[in-house]
Amino acid sequence: MKDEPADKPGLLFKERVLEILLTIYSGENEGKEIYIQYIANKINSPHSYVWLVIKKLEDVGLVESVQSGRVRIIHLTDKGYEVCSHIKKIIELLDRG
Template sequence: MVKDAFNTFFRKKPALILIALKKGARARYGSLLAKEVDCTYSHAVKILQSLEKFGLVAFEKKGRIKLIKLTNKGQDVAESIQKIRDTFENLHVK
């Protein structure tokens, strides 16, 4: 029920991708993020492209792999989303 409250206010996958990137100290690649948030690779790429347009993530090409990392703005947004998510998890359903 509480997770439903979080999903009511946020699009789940983009929020989870930002949180997953925040948790890791190093840059990640798309297929790993897709597995972490339980979505397809193509869906993760579309989300990441949108996040890049907002300046929340940056791509870095390393050989054949594109690494993804949070920008400073992305870090701030991810921290805010995590705080809100934690608040929802501490709610008690009446």
């Protein structure tokens, strides 16, 4: 199965983790409050899986989560934001014919 153009990032990145990071990135750029169920709905993945990935992203300092009432609000750290901007540049380069 030849890679379709849309799969290009999938050659380099773990796509689910990429989707989770970029969902937080674009959501925060739109001024939204991001919580785990929002991400799970957006990428059509179970809450439990998203929670696991968020934990790992938190362990490496790319995101942080803050309890707000019954939900945990997810934020990109400065480092996370910087990593996402490099990822976006890589994706732009890959998409450039």
